[in-house]
Amino acid sequence: xxxxxxxxxxxxxxxxxxxxxxxxxxxxxxxxxxxxxxxxxxxxxxxxxxxxxxxxxxxxxxxxxxxxxxxxxxxxxxxxxxxxxxxxxxxxxxxxxxxxxxxxxxxxxxxxxxxxxxxxxxxxxxxxxxxxxxxxxxxxxxxxxxxxxxxxxxxxxxxxxxxxxxxxxxxxxxxxxxxxxxxxxxxxxxxxxxxxxxxxxxxxxxxxxxxxxxxxxxxxxxxxxxxxxxxxxxxxxxxxxxxxxxxxxxxxxxxxxxxxxxxxxxxxxxxxxxxxxxxxxxxxxxxxxxxxxxxxxxxxxxxxxxxxxxxxxxxxxxxxxxxxxxxxxxxxxxxxxxxxxxxxxxxxxxxxxxxxxxxxxxxxxxxxxxxxxxxxxxxxxxxxxxxxxxxxxxxxxxxxxxxxxxxxxxxxxxxxxxxxxxxxxxx
Ligand SMILES: Cc1cc2nc3c(=O)[nH]c(=O)nc-3n(C[C@H](O)[C@H](O)[C@H](O)COP(=O)(O)O)c2cc1C
Numbered sequence: 001x002x003x004x005x006x007x008x009x010x011x012x013x014x015x016x017x018x019x020x021x022x023x024x025x026x027x028x029x030x031x032x033x034x035x036x037x038x039x040x041x042x043x044x045x046x047x048x049x050x051x052x053x054x055x056x057x058x059x060x061x062x063x064x065x066x067x068x069x070x071x072x073x074x075x076x077x078x079x080x081x082x083x084x085x086x087x088x089x090x091x092x093x094x095x096x097x098x099x100x101x102x103x104x105x106x107x108x109x110x111x112x113x114x115x116x117x118x119x120x121x122x123x124x125x126x127x128x129x130x131x132x133x134x135x136x137x138x139x140x141x142x143x144x145x146x147x148x149x150x151x152x153x154x155x156x157x158x159x160x161x162x163x164x165x166x167x168x169x170x171x172x173x174x175x176x177x178x179x180x181x182x183x184x185x186x187x188x189x190x191x192x193x194x195x196x197x198x199x200x201x202x203x204x205x206x207x208x209x210x211x212x213x214x215x216x217x218x219x220x221x222x223x224x225x226x227x228x229x230x231x232x233x234x235x236x237x238x239x240x241x242x243x244x245x246x247x248x249x250x251x252x253x254x255x256x257x258x259x260x261x262x263x264x265x266x267x268x269x270x271x272x273x274x275x276x277x278x279x280x281x282x283x284x285x286x287x288x289x290x291x292x293x294x295x296x297x298x299x300x301x302x303x304x305x306x307x308x309x310x311x312x313x314x315x316x317x318x319x320x321x322x323x324x325x326x327x328x329x330x331x332x333x334x335x336x337x338x339x340x341x342x343x344x345x346x347x348x349x350x351x352x353x354x355x356x357x358x359x360x361x362x363x364x365x366x367x368x369x370x371x372x373x374x375x376x377x378x379x380x381x382x383x384x385x386x387x388x389x390x391x392x393x394x395x396x397x398x399x400x401x402x403x404x405x406x407x408x409x410x411x412x413x414x415x416x417x418x419x420x421x422x423x424x425x426x427x
Contacts, residue, residue, distance in 0.1 A: 002400040006135035006303055009126035011085040015077040015410065017135040019062075019142050021403055023415040024070035025411040026145050033057050036134060036141040036388070037134060043384030044188035046206055062094065062160065070409055075138045090125070093282075104373040106353025113365065131249040133389040140392020143399035150402060150418055153178040154395045155386030158191045159346060161216035162207065164199035168326040170262065173218075175342075178223055190218075190384040208380045211357025215346045220247070220394045225332065226319040226418075227340035227425060229401045238336030239343075239401060244395040247347040250386060255348040259331020274325040274341075279317035289412035292372055321425040343398075347390050354378035367404050 001021050008015035026170050062073030079085065088096060101120040103109030112124030136360030144154060157176050159166050168173070176184060176192045184190050189196035189204070200216075207214045230239025244256040264272040317324050320340025334344035351396040353360070353373075360373040406421065 002146075002396065002403050003137075004044045004139040004396065006132055006139070008091060008135065010129035010131035010134065011081070011089050011126060012079060013082050013086075013089075014079055015132065015135040016074065017077075017138050018072050018074045019139045020072040021400070022062075022068055022070070022073065022142060022146055023403075023408050023411045023414050026068040026149070027066055028059075028063055028068060028142065028145055028287070029066060030057055030059060032136050032139050032145065033059075033172055036137050036144075036392075037077070038343060039185060040137045040385050040388045042185060042190060042388070043379075043382065044201055044271050045403070054080060057138070073142060075135075077134050078136065086150065088122075096122065100374060102364045102371050103372055104354060105360045105362055106350070107300035110362075119365065123162075128251070128310040130389075133250065133385075133392075134138075136250075136333050136396075137392045138388060140389075140395045143392070143395040146411075147222075147224075147395055147402065149415060150224065150226075150406075152222060154220060154222045154391045154399065155181045155184070156190070156218050156220045156391045157184045158189055158200065158384055158387060159219045160348075161189060161191070161200040161219050161381060162203035162214040163384050164196060164203050164294070165217075166193065173262060174343075175221070179314050188384075190387055204380050208356075211355055212380075213355055213378070214381040214383070215252070215349045215351040216381065216383035217346050218390050219344060219346045220387070220390045222332070222343040222394055222398055224319060225338045225340070225343055225398060225402075226422065227321050228421075230337040230400065231332065232337055237401075239338055239397075240331075240333045241344070242397045242401070243333075243345050246397045247345060247390055250347065250349075250393060252349045252352065252382070252387050253347045253386070254350045257346045257348075259330040259344050261331065261407070264329055272329065272338075274327045274330050274339055277324050277326070279320075279324040286412060309375060318422060318426070335377055343394075345394065347386065349383055349386050352378055352380070352382060356380075386406055 002019070004017060004019045006015065006017045034055065034057060052087055058075040058076045059079070060076055062069055062071045066209055099119060101119065103121050108124050108128035109121040112118065112128060116123065118124060144352055145162060147154065155176060155178055159171060170193055175195055178193060184192050187197050189197050189200040191200055203214060231237035240258045243258070247253055247256045317340070325341060328337050328341045328344065328378055331340065331345060332341040354375060356375065358373045358375050362371060362373050363369070404416040406414045408417055
């Protein structure tokens with residue numbers, strides 16, 4: 001079983017993450033972690049601090065000569081601004097010179113202060129801050145490394161930012177694949193469709209001018225997960241439930257959908273599922289569910305132009321037991337288990353609650369008077385970065401379930417088990 005625990009405050013000395021349960025023999029370098037953390041800082045609409053910030057990483061344990069040992073892996077991400085914060089955040093006895101007594105709406109501040117009996121919102125916000133997601137991205141990098149040995153890759157892209165969003169049709173025809181990740185990361189808003197990216201940037205510019213903030217959505221896609229990961233037997237091991245919880249745990253995520261989950265709920269059942277066929281190695285274009293009318297006439301096969309969210313290229317049916325689908329409305333999960341098709345999950349983020357032009361009412365708990373929310377460092381939007389965190393949470397969830405299914409103390413042992421499973425599902 002793969003477990004991880006993060007520790008650390010946003011402006012504390014360091015963030016720490018311990019990941020336990022990965023097998024021995026995974027090749028890992030510190031640059032792998034640096035690259036993923038740099039991706040988390042991406043995105044138009046983030047403040048200057050994000051561009052300047054460099055994460056200083058130390059791998060404290062679990063790695064020797066570039067390979068995992070099978071023991072817990074501990075990683076520290078130092079706060080490069082610690083000298084500035086050392087007095088305010090000191091663990092030694094003392095007190096704050098400037099207590100924050102007016103909790104910001106939309107944050108953990110008020111409930112956290114009441115729950116723990118604090119008179120300083122900083123005691124809450126330092127831990128509730130999404131800076132913690134840097135530690136999750138480190139853990140996610142390890143999970144992605146592990147999944148890579150099985151040919152599993154997790155990517156993400158922004159599908160909505162403010163009111164700029166993909167049409168269903170654009171999404172159906174532009175589902176990115178792992179080879180597209182570079183282009184996505186090169187987009188200032190991590191959006192795969194350039195014309196939608198332009199609209200998103202315009203939205204950010206307008207919100208920035210108004211001192212306001214924006215939410216949006218990212219889709220996470222895992223390619224290569226074999227059929228049967230997850231469980232229909234145990235309620236708490238259903239893969240859709242686990243992925244949803246993992247994504248929902250990201251700060252500011254307010255909804256998660258799997259595949260075309262929201263859209264299919266309003267359809268008749270006859271048009272809401274993914275018909276199964278034997279893979280007879282036919283022309284891949286004939287297996288796709290996003291036929292236009294012309295294409296279906298040309299191929300002579302009944303087209304399903306109504307089906308959205310199909311995958312770009314049909315997946316390798318080796319991982320789905322030799323069966324293929326017309327579409328992937330289910331987002332690669334049926335009965336709480338992977339089907340072998342790409343796993344698609346979308347996470348919806350609320351607009352950031354700290355505004356550069358503070359207008360949200362609150363109450364000063366020290367004076368019991370009404371005031372407006374104070375300003376802590378904030379961005380216009382963090383949706384592009386959220387996708388990188390979403391990838392990490394999805395990778396950690398899948399790695400845990402893959403580790404449960406294929407076991408192994410060394411990656412060699414895990415891969416032997418995996419290969420034998422792939423053979424068994426083709427019999
Ligand atoms: C990557 C990332 C970056 C964030 N950056 C900010 C920020 O700059 N300002 C802000 O007000 N909220 C930011 N948030 C959101 C807050 O952490 C979040 O609104 C807060 O924790 C309350 O959300 P909750 O009610 O879902 O816990 C960010 C979230 C993520 C995932």
